[in-house]
Amino acid sequence: MPLPHSYLEDIAARLEPGMREAFLKAVRALRAQADPARIAALLENGDVDGVLDAIGLNDPAWLNSFRAAMAEGFVAGGQETHAGVRGLIIDAISQDILPPGSDARLLASFGIRNLPAEKALRDYGMGLIREIDDNTRDGVRTFLEDGMEAGRNPVQSALDLCGRIGESGEREGGILGLTETQARSVQRARDELASTDAPTLRRYLGRELRDRRYDAAVLRAIRSGEPIPEAIQEKAGTAYSNRYLRYRAEVMSRTESLRSASVGQHAALLNAVATGALPYGSIRRFWMDTDDERTRVWHKEIPDLNPDGVSLEEPFVTPLGPLLYPRDPEGEAENIIQCRCWMQIRLTGSGNRWLDMLAFPVPG
Known part of the structure; x- marks a missing residue:
């Protein structure tokens, strides 16, 4: 589950x-x-x-x-x-x-x-x-x-x-x-x-x-x-x-x-x-922004900058430099402080089969 x-x-x-x-x-x-x-x-x-x-x-x-x-x-x-x-x-x-x-x-x-x-x-x-x-x-x-x-x-x-x-x-x-x-x-x-x-x-x-x-x-x-x-x-x-x-x-x-x-x-x-x-190599990670008025404008751009997700040890491309994951300690302060974004973690298999580890939020 x-x-x-x-x-x-x-x-x-x-x-x-x-x-x-x-x-x-x-x-x-x-x-x-x-x-x-x-x-x-x-x-x-x-x-x-x-x-x-x-x-x-x-x-x-x-x-x-x-x-x-x-x-x-x-x-x-x-x-x-x-x-x-x-x-x-x-x-x-x-x-x-x-x-x-x-x-x-x-x-x-x-x-x-x-x-x-x-x-x-x-x-x-x-x-x-x-x-x-x-x-x-x-x-x-x-x-x-x-x-x-x-x-x-x-x-x-x-x-x-x-x-x-x-x-x-x-x-x-x-x-x-x-x-x-x-x-x-x-x-x-x-x-x-x-x-x-x-x-x-x-x-x-x-x-x-x-x-x-x-x-x-x-x-x-x-x-x-x-x-x-x-x-x-x-x-x-x-x-x-x-x-x-x-x-x-x-x-x-x-x-x-x-x-x-x-x-x-x-x-x-x-x-x-x-x-x-x-x-x-079986894990793909997808950046998910919180999509509300508190979300950084450029964090809403990150999913489109990484449409196929990234591997486990590959950083996400962001407008302010690479981040290994949301709130990455190596990131610039303005790119991580009070960030509330999250990642979908996907297990991929042969034949284009996959499973997600996290439940997607139900649209309100």
Whole structure:
């Protein structure tokens, strides 16, 4: 019986909240161990590398909980695909597309103890953790260097980096955990809130992630020409930073929960071929776009660019470069982030006979 075409999305929906919380928990742990006084002293000496070391960003172990959540997605995608391949093989045997006994060659279950799967997880995991770690470290470095260049007080910079103790007893509002672009956006928002220039304040009101509870204070400042009270500036800036961190966690978990399952899917297909359960060259993969308003325009073109499908290890042709499968970790960010496309996996046999592993969605 074919698997539902959305099975990877179903896995991702199940794992996404845990992956999001794993990243936020990791950032909270970094902030909790940070010592603003020590960071300020290091900044007095211009020692940005010392700050990175002091807050634990020179050791990627801070992302271990996120790495574990990512591995869970990989295994889940592999296991579901393995079950789908087994069903596909059994159906193919019954229709004389594959010889009897083909199912016996398939591994009893999918896991990371076999070398191909272990390598796939290691390569994907190392690349992802390095990317997240580098982006986070770049965010801190750029923020601190910009602050030193602008003559910002080291104590202020340290608190803006780590956050201030909030009502929850945890540090809130720091840029720690954000990318370079996001950290700069937070600092610009704080600068806008500190301004008395009406056009500058209006720019703040155009920020999608702002906390609208403080809009009235901004509008009063625009009308009066008086500065926003510092306490409100701080609350609005903290809220904006918190929302940006959550936004990063949401985008990352939405992308990586589905991508980790996709990497596991591909590893399971490679395993089936490696064991001889599926003949090499018998698999054709077809790109299927989600065909809604959220789908990238150029992703709707990919099926027509690959009308005959591609083999198991052949990349799809896309307008932004080759992709081995949707959300391929080797692809360009703008081609894969939050992509929801899927693949039809087809087993081909002699005499133009074939079977699909996934059920097509019923048109609504």
